[in-house]
Amino acid sequence: MEVLEDAVRVFQREADLDFVDPRRLSTLIDSLQGTLSAALHRARKRNEHQVTSQSACSWAARQCQMSLSAAADRLCVGEQLESMPRLAEALRSGEVGFQAAATICHLRDRVGAIGARLDEEMWIDNARRFSVKDLRDVAARTWHAVDPAGFDRKVENDHEVRQLFISETGGMYRIDGWLTLEGGAAVKTVVDSLSKPLGADDQRTSKQRRHDGLVEAMHLALGAGTLPRRNGVRPHISITTTVESLKRELGAPASELEGGLTISSKTAQRLACDGALHRVLKAGSVVVDVGRVSRAVSPSQWRALKARHRTCAFPGCDRPVNMTNPHHIEFWARGGRSDIRNLIPLCYFHHRLVHEGGWQVIRAGDRVEFIPPDRQITTRRRWGESRWAA
Ligand SMILES: [Zn+2]
Ligand SMILES: [Zn+2]
Incomplete structure (x- = not known):
């Protein structure tokens, strides 16, 4: 560990960022993510998380200062790579990035639960050819084909964790949350339809237009007068x-x-x-x-x-x-x-x-x-x- 830490510090101190190749640096970080995943999986096998009476995922998230979903990704990758040596090597060498490897590992975990197998070489090839988003789509379709019941359960689980927060802070509102695929598609469709530039003088960024589109949709809903009454009156901004x-x-x-x-x-x-x-x-x-x-x-x-x-x-x-x-x-x-x-x-x-x-x-x-x-x-x-x- 010390050797790696020293090497990283020397690199960060002395490297001329104008000559750093982002692709090579990203490959190196992804390769180390694979190593981190393997190390977290080993720690789980040693039951280190039980000392703190946390789940392995919560323990890993706390140890690595990352979200629960990021920790779950790494634990899954660590576990699955043990039985996918070619993918482990592809991640180490930079042939496959970490997000692509995680997609394949999750798929193997899912189809493995019903005893199905993945063609490792074919999926490494897919990872090389497709963007991460397309690879995720292909993996989702594969999972749906192999295990429709399991896929449905995942959709239902996603539905259970749907959430939306609207909080007022520092003179603005903040919206945060997780929408289901279908719910998010409805919101995105409405916002997209109302966030096109308006007139030649429209200087807004796309982010600002999406904000305005969402607010406009809400004003239209208020103005339509079809929202349910609250305390006997139609909802309105007072x-x-x-x-x-x-x-x-x-x-x-x-x-x-x-x-x-x-x-x-x-x-x-x-x-x-x-x-x-x-x-x-x-x-x-x-x-x-x-x-x-x-x-x-x-x-x-x-x-x-x-x-x-x-x-x-x-x-x-x-x-x-x-x-x-x-x-x-x-x-x-x-x-x-x-x-x-x-x-x-x-x-x-x-x-x-x-x-x-x-x-x-x-x-x-x-x-x-x-x-x-x-x-x-x-x-x-x-x-x-x-x-x-x-
Ligand atoms: Zn106008
Ligand atoms: Zn006016």
């Missing part, structure tokens, strides 16, 4: 704010989502723009229900707007008008009215761009112009904001 805060006056209290999560006044304005605002707190914290009719768009106005627009009004955006929200060119809290000349339909992404992204919307006669932040001549008004930046 914001608590004040008229002063919506006008972005200095010293106005912050707007909040349910649970006291602070949002910017610009976000509150956007949520209020299409009638999502639930109630307004007056100064002095007196709750005043402003009522939807006072600013929300009436069904007939919405119909008139849909008759004039087939898509989101932002140039180049093809989001159908049914998936948009009415935007008040002059925001209602600043006196903008809910009449048809003051309304345009905007999709989730462009509505946000206009409220929070610094774009301006200006009506010039019958035309509506969208001005990007870097081409604006700011005209200051009483509340210190650009004139039409509703």
Whole structure:
């Protein structure tokens, strides 16, 4: 061990990273993963984990500071390689990578449980020819063909461990979890269908577009009004704010989502723009229900707007008008009215761009112009904001 540790330290200290071949380095690491797997398997056979009364997998995960699934991979590889000498040699020499070897070992473990055998040479050849993902697909199909009942049990086991966490942390939400193949495919299909670039000016990364696609899908679900009622009301996003805060006056209290999560006044304005605002707190914290009719768009106005627009009004955006929200060119809290000349339909992404992204919307006669932040001549008004930046 000491010899290896010294060699690694010398290499890390002295190697010129510009001349390190990633493929050779990765082969070496994979080869050592094989050695680690064999060592963990030996330790399990010596029952070392029983000293700590942990399962072998938990013990290995703790010892190697890795996840349970990573530890399970290595224990499986360590066990299976004992009876697959050609694969062990292929992993040592770099002919087959660790992830490919683990795929083959899991398959052998599974089909071995019903007494079936694997053609080692054929699978080494598969590992050479296929990407890791394709190899996993072939292995899954093989397993399904050899042992459909076992495959079904695995699917059911996966179903049992399905989980989703949604936690609020540091001013953002974090989503984490494990979805079943079928569940994940449904989520991915919806997100993919809503995460294409919108218009020529769409600067978002694919990650950001996927986020926006997911959020847009949720807003569409909220807007459809088909979700089950909770405490007698349809699920909706509540914001608590004040008229002063919506006008972005200095010293106005912050707007909040349910649970006291602070949002910017610009976000509150956007949520209020299409009638999502639930109630307004007056100064002095007196709750005043402003009522939807006072600013929300009436069904007939919405119909008139849909008759004039087939898509989101932002140039180049093809989001159908049914998936948009009415935007008040002059925001209602600043006196903008809910009449048809003051309304345009905007999709989730462009509505946000206009409220929070610094774009301006200006009506010039019958035309509506969208001005990007870097081409604006700011005209200051009483509340210190650009004139039409509703
Ligand atoms: Zn708006
Ligand atoms: Zn749009």
